[in-house]
Amino acid sequence: MSIDISIEIPRVLAGQTVLVMGVANEWSLAYGIARACRAAGAELILTYPNAAVEKRLRPLAEEWGARCLPCDVQNDSHIKTLANELAGVEIHGLVHAIAFANKDELRGGISQTSRAGFQLALDVSCYSLIALMQHLAPRLALGARVVALTYEGSTKVVPNYNVMGVAKAALEATVRYLAAEIGPQGQRINALSAGPVNTLAARGISGFGGMLKHHEATAPLRRLTTQDDVANAALYLLSELSSGVTGTVHFVDTGAHLLGPTPTVE
Numbered sequence: 001m002s003i004d005i006s007i008e009i010p011r012v013l014a015g016q017t018v019l020v021m022g023v024a025n026e027w028s029l030a031y032g033i034a035r036a037c038r039a040a041g042a043e044l045i046l047t048y049p050n051a052a053v054e055k056r057l058r059p060l061a062e063e064w065g066a067r068c069l070p071c072d073v074q075n076d077s078h079i080k081t082l083a084n085e086l087a088g089v090e091i092h093g094l095v096h097a098i099a100f101a102n103k104d105e106l107r108g109g110i111s112q113t114s115r116a117g118f119q120l121a122l123d124v125s126c127y128s129l130i131a132l133m134q135h136l137a138p139r140l141a142l143g144a145r146v147v148a149l150t151y152e153g154s155t156k157v158v159p160n161y162n163v164m165g166v167a168k169a170a171l172e173a174t175v176r177y178l179a180a181e182i183g184p185q186g187q188r189i190n191a192l193s194a195g196p197v198n199t200l201a202a203r204g205i206s207g208f209g210g211m212l213k214h215h216e217a218t219a220p221l222r223r224l225t226t227q228d229d230v231a232n233a234a235l236y237l238l239s240e241l242s243s244g245v246t247g248t249v250h251f252v253d254t255g256a257h258l259l260g261p262t263p264t265v266e
């Protein structure tokens, strides 16, 4: 089930600039968010971590009239350069839709996680938000809004999600600490907890197809979460429609987080 966002979106971001990090391709959650922000009137700035993503991103950026800049969040010099490139730009919205873990860590048990794999997942998927907030602080407008993408595996055991669940728990805690820190400037930050959506990153989780089937069959709305569901919720958090909301984890998962254990024993 899909919702046509191109004609429904109110222009709640007119005259505003939104930096979207994490568009890998047209299936990315960040792609849907960027498209919705553009429909809402925002100027877009997009980032790419490497040449392969740049190749896919450039045509999209051109279509949207967006700036397109490099930033591998594992590299402090990339983040500093991004901040320098954006000198004179006032950022009203920042989208953190970045995560990574080695495929080997997204199967089996968490006890098999390597030290290096743990550090990699936490660095890319959580510390990157801190580093970005640190270096981009002078570019963030008073009243700027930040959204970071998370998943329910942060608080519940989801088979094979493993170290990424730990990274998302850390990310959500980071969002709360940042909310307290930036709140006095009128700036807000929230986490958006999406249901499973078939993207490049998600396909790295062992058994992801089964997760999708289970979600569709059991979620209260009896359907999968769509890219547009996530984009619309992000637009709410990135605009003044959510004024007064900060430090929260907002679920956009067709209700799946409500469910307790399924009784299978009579």
Ligand code: NAP
Residues within 6 Å of the ligand: 022, 023, 024, 025, 027, 028, 029, 030, 048, 049, 050, 053, 071, 072, 073, 074, 096, 097, 098, 099, 100, 124, 149, 150, 151, 152, 193, 194, 195, 196, 197, 198, 199, 200, 201, 202
């Ligand atoms: P995606 O399209 O694969 O996006 C993930 C992005 O992170 C890619 O652009 C990826 O680039 C980028 N990235 C990885 N390492 C990076 C680095 N060092 N520097 C900069 N960027 C880097 O997958 P997605 O599902 O839309 O993921 C977006 C966010 O949503 C993630 O935080 C994910 O955990 C979260 N989320 C996803 C789901 C879901 O089911 N899809 C559900 C809940 C939350 P490369 O392609 O080069 O690696």
